[in-house]
Amino acid sequence: MNARNGGDNCFQSPKQRKALQQLESRLAKIYTERGAYELALRRLIEVAHRRYKDRSPELKKLDAQRAENPTWFCGNQLMAYSTYVDKFGRDLEGVRQKVDWLLELGVNYLHLLPFLKMRPGKSDGGFAVENFLEIEPSLGNHQQLESLGKELRENGISLCSDLVLNHVADTHEWATKARNGDPSAQAFFYWKTHEEACRLEESLAQIFPQTAPGNFVYIPETGKYVWSTFYQYQWDLNYSNPEVLASMADNMLGLANLGVEVFRLDSAAFLWKRAGTNCMNQPECHWLLQCFRAMVDLVAPGVLLKAEAIVPTAELPPYFGLNEDEGRECHLAYQSSLMAGAWFSLANQNTQLLRKQINEMPEMPSGSNWICYIRCHDDIGWNVLKPEIDSAQHAQLKFASAFFGGQMAGSYANGLTFQANSPDAVHGTNGMLSDLVGWKYPDDLSGYSRYKLMLSLIFSLGGIPMIYMGDELAQPNAPSTAEDQARWVDSRDLHRPAFNDLARHQVTEEPDSRAARAFRLIKHLRQIQKSELTAINTSALQIIDTGLDSLLVFHHEDKICLFNFSAQSLILNKSRLNASGKTLRDLIEGRFFDLDEMLIEPYDSLWLIRYDASNS
Ligand code: OTU
Numbered sequence: 001m002n003a004r005n006g007g008d009n010c011f012q013s014p015k016q017r018k019a020l021q022q023l024e025s026r027l028a029k030i031y032t033e034r035g036a037y038e039l040a041l042r043r044l045i046e047v048a049h050r051r052y053k054d055r056s057p058e059l060k061k062l063d064a065q066r067a068e069n070p071t072w073f074c075g076n077q078l079m080a081y082s083t084y085v086d087k088f089g090r091d092l093e094g095v096r097q098k099v100d101w102l103l104e105l106g107v108n109y110l111h112l113l114p115f116l117k118m119r120p121g122k123s124d125g126g127f128a129v130e131n132f133l134e135i136e137p138s139l140g141n142h143q144q145l146e147s148l149g150k151e152l153r154e155n156g157i158s159l160c161s162d163l164v165l166n167h168v169a170d171t172h173e174w175a176t177k178a179r180n181g182d183p184s185a186q187a188f189f190y191w192k193t194h195e196e197a198c199r200l201e202e203s204l205a206q207i208f209p210q211t212a213p214g215n216f217v218y219i220p221e222t223g224k225y226v227w228s229t230f231y232q233y234q235w236d237l238n239y240s241n242p243e244v245l246a247s248m249a250d251n252m253l254g255l256a257n258l259g260v261e262v263f264r265l266d267s268a269a270f271l272w273k274r275a276g277t278n279c280m281n282q283p284e285c286h287w288l289l290q291c292f293r294a295m296v297d298l299v300a301p302g303v304l305l306k307a308e309a310i311v312p313t314a315e316l317p318p319y320f321g322l323n324e325d326e327g328r329e330c331h332l333a334y335q336s337s338l339m340a341g342a343w344f345s346l347a348n349q350n351t352q353l354l355r356k357q358i359n360e361m362p363e364m365p366s367g368s369n370w371i372c373y374i375r376c377h378d379d380i381g382w383n384v385l386k387p388e389i390d391s392a393q394h395a396q397l398k399f400a401s402a403f404f405g406g407q408m409a410g411s412y413a414n415g416l417t418f419q420a421n422s423p424d425a426v427h428g429t430n431g432m433l434s435d436l437v438g439w440k441y442p443d444d445l446s447g448y449s450r451y452k453l454m455l456s457l458i459f460s461l462g463g464i465p466m467i468y469m470g471d472e473l474a475q476p477n478a479p480s481t482a483e484d485q486a487r488w489v490d491s492r493d494l495h496r497p498a499f500n501d502l503a504r505h506q507v508t509e510e511p512d513s514r515a516a517r518a519f520r521l522i523k524h525l526r527q528i529q530k531s532e533l534t535a536i537n538t539s540a541l542q543i544i545d546t547g548l549d550s551l552l553v554f555h556h557e558d559k560i561c562l563f564n565f566s567a568q569s570l571i572l573n574k575s576r577l578n579a580s581g582k583t584l585r586d587l588i589e590g591r592f593f594d595l596d597e598m599l600i601e602p603y604d605s606l607w608l609i610r611y612d613a614s615n616s
Contacts, residue, residue: 011052015067019294020294022290023291023298027040027041029284030284034240043243043246044246044291044295046246047246048249048299051254055257055299059257062261062302074366074368074369075534075535079466079467079526080109080465080466081102081105081107082111082469083113084113085113085115092140092145093140093144099157105523106522109262110158111160111262111264112159115145116129116130117130117136119170119171119233124233127164128231130172132163133254146259150259153259159260161263161264162266163248163251165266165271166237166268167229169233170234170235171233175189187243188237189227189237190236192224192227194225196225199275200273203279207230209421252296253296253299253300257300263306268289268319269281269311269315271284281311281315286318286321286325289305293328294328305330306331307329307332309333310334311336313335313384314388316333316362322365327365332368332371332464333370333371335370335461337357337384338372340380340382341353341388342458344400347400350396350550351552353393358541358552361538362539371463371466372459372538374454374471381428382426382428383427398424401428402417404431412438413436415429415430415431415494416494432475432476433471434474434476438450439451446603451521453603455525456525457552461541462540470495472518472522473519474503474515475499478496478497478498479497532559532609533561541554542555551565551572556607560577562607562608563605564605565603566602566603569602570599572598574597582610582611584608584609588606592611593608
């Protein structure tokens, strides 16, 4: 059999031939010197053929539609919503019954956190996957996934699923076989002696220093340490073995054939290990992601890949594929630096960092987009900011972490610090949006303004705004009594409450409630963003220097987006905006600014447009 075409020629279109070439070249880079190139190619082509034959005519039709409109996910076309299945709808069928809710809000991209068969007991919220091709039984089955996918597609919503690439549960078949001494299963993981593990630790970071210290776990059955970057029950996969790549590509395409349209590639930065480094963002990691992309382009070209790489902005552009790799890696990536930068600015009432981040935002290759978010199921990770701040700002970072982490008298925020070993360590902060911004009761103006500030910011940055489930209702933190906490995986559970059906009811029945205000705000922001804020990407935003440190102001094409991160009212002269003598109108609340001196309220956020009475 010819390794390249698997015996027949089903990959003949010019695009497929290009994808095949890309696959070959990347496999060659990774595996030739390991003597495993031929094997890698043969296994991946086998997978591609099988999955291509499996792909339904309906999904192939979708692939063809996407090919006609290849930038369907760029600019401001999408608005995302991220949620756990059980918290939102109890199971997949329950999610299906809530599609109308998503439509009402304006969502057209639904990210469901892991719903695949997970480790019994603790599973890191499903990020310890026991079987990638089975649905977690308590959440549904294949048929429910397919009917959810279909319902979403019919309503113009794309389904995004996690694909946990870096590790599997210690109860996954590969891990149990490895424990029992099967050498080919053992070759799916990294095994180290005590000394080797200690040496590697010297250059490795810790993701969960409190709840899962160290990156290696001793496995008595093998007498060795297995690599485990995250929880001890999440074993890192060894991609220097081509069988790992082939199996994970098979899993990905199997899910794509069940109707998944976007994969959130969890922990994408960690896929390749190199002694003496922090084992993140290695060149091979990018080549591997390019192999996954080539497989998608071959078999399911309508599908998107989203890099979950929580790394400083400078490390992110390669995840889109640069230069000769343009269009060959991920389509989407999270913008976590801007997210953390916004919280940093809010605590310090100073936007110097955010302005610098936006000023230095790298150009994005065409056919790529950011996910812009303010909260998600994880902590606000402060580590991404460390390379982006100067030494004078370190104290401000500590301040921000303490301010939001419930460690500071007088702070309006009600969060918890995450994984910080000592009062000096700055790691992460947990909490729901409304608790972190301290929006305490419906007409608490400062709280509401901060809420609106953080959300209007993510809607104005030029990427895909993403709402985290519950924030559309200003839901508070999950209950956190000692009893509750005993059930938690870690303090991220603070911001993983169940969807509040009562609050949903308030949206229509009690227009003055916090839930109704929050919902109206987000729906409204999305509507205006869709029609008015059309910058193609974040690097097109132009910072305006107003000389006022607490203001963030930028041109979003012809609009001026203005955010006051301080508790003070400010006077801004319009000459600073190059708008002397003009009337400006705020698109969000319809306010007019006629005078040359603008009064900016505490924590206010404005999307300004020059108002010409004649064409109003
Ligand atoms: C990701 O997390 C997931 O989003 C987490 O929910 C999982 O626990 C984790 O992977 C393991 O699967 O940096 O790029 O700081 O933000 O672990 C991977 C905690 C990650 C998370 C971090 C994150």
